[in-house]
Amino acid sequence: MATPTTPATPAVNTPTSTQTALGKTVINDGVVAKVAGIAAREARGVYALGGGAARAFGAIREAVAGTDQTQGISVEVGETQVAVDVTIVADYPTPLQDVADGVRANIIRAVETIVGLEVTEVNVTVNDVHLPSDDKDEAAEARVQ
Secondary structure (H helix, E strand, O other): OOOOOOOOOOOOOOOEEEEEOOEEEEEOHHHHHHHHHHHHHOOOOEEEEOOHHHHHHHHHHHHHHOOOOOOOEEEEEOOOEEEEEEEEEEEOOOOHHHHHHHHHHHHHHHHHHHHOOEEEEEEEEEEEEEOHHHHHHHHHHHHHO
């Protein structure tokens, strides 16, 4: 005779909440992503966050509404833990492993201190390298137009 199985509950992106005697605190996933994004940008050797398309859309969003601190950040938040995926553009010639280690350390420190969740992993994807000559080319194009 087969034993009945209960269907798996789908993963739901719900806010983290804690209950105390004085009240309830709710932290939305977007807040966790924003804290991680700010921390990642503060790491040495990070030029920008996000992939090529995300940066293009981000430039448009930034012109209209200001900087999107969650660009290039993806979080999976549980009740007490969080996992973070971040995509970055690194400054050349900073060693990429040093940049990734700095991003990872900053995110862990910020999320655990500010949000109060344990960070189980931070996956860093280096999507591109920014060359100092890239800025010079943009300036030359701007003068010609």
